[in-house]
Each structure stands twice: as C-alpha cells, then as structure tokens.
Amino acid sequence: MIINVRTPLAASGVAQPLSGSIYEFVTEPSLIEIGIAADATGVLAAINSGPDTILEADSPVSVKLINVLPVYPDDFFSDEAMPNDRLSVKLRDTSGAPRVVMTQLRITPL
Numbered sequence: 001m002i003i004n005v006r007t008p009l010a011a012s013g014v015a016q017p018l019s020g021s022i023y024e025f026v027t028e029p030s031l032i033e034i035g036i037a038a039d040a041t042g043v044l045a046a047i048n049s050g051p052d053t054i055l056e057a058d059s060p061v062s063v064k065l066i067n068v069l070p071v072y073p074d075d076f077f078s079d080e081a082m083p084n085d086r087l088s089v090k091l092r093d094t095s096g097a098p099r100v101v102m103t104q105l106r107i108t109p110l
C-alpha cells in the first residue's frame with residue numbers, strides 16, 4: 001500500500017503529516033518505508049517507528065521541485081514494524097519561508 005501526503009509547512013513551522021491518520025498505527029507486522037522530499041532547503045525531519053529511531057531529529061531532507069514525490073529508493077528510510085507501533089514523522093522549517101513537503105509511506109505486510 002502506498003500513501004502520499006502533501007504538507008504545506010508554514011514559515012519556521014512544524015508539522016506531523018501522519019498524526020491523526022489511519023496509518024499512524026501499524027495493525028500487522030509490516031515493512032515500513034517512508035520517503036520525504038521538500039521543495040527547498042531548510043526542512044529538517046525526524047522519523048520514528050514504534051521504539052525505533054529511523055531518522056535522528058533535525059536531519060535534512062531531500063530537495064526536489066515543488067509537489068514532487070520522493071524518489072524510491074534514494075529518499076526512503078525503512079524499518080520492520082510490529083502491531084501497535086506508532087509511525088511518527090516530524091517536520092520543521094528553518095528557512096523562514098513557507099515550504100511544501102511531500103511524504104510517501106509504503107506499507108508491505110510481512
């Protein structure tokens with residue numbers, strides 16, 4: 001299953017694109033792959049899957065054109081997740097200008 005999320009990120013703002021989504025919590029053992037691409041530099045991210053830190057806080061994300069999805073597999077991070085693991089993607093803008101961030105979530109049951 002592939003889920004695409006477009007997140008308008010306010011200037012110097014923060015966002016959690018999976019928060020409140022039906023895909024925020026894993027329902028069965030799965031391979032989780034998360035890709036992130038921003039429209040310009042200055043966007044930092046952190047990715048967690050349950051207790052696992054996949055991308056350490058304040059790591060820079062890949063830069064693409066506006067509304068361009070992350071490139072598979074270059075812009076993706078993966079983890080094996082168990083039922084009830086929470087998928088968390090935290091985005092933060094440091095550029096002082098509004099940004100558009102594209103997040104793609106790929107879920108493959110094991």
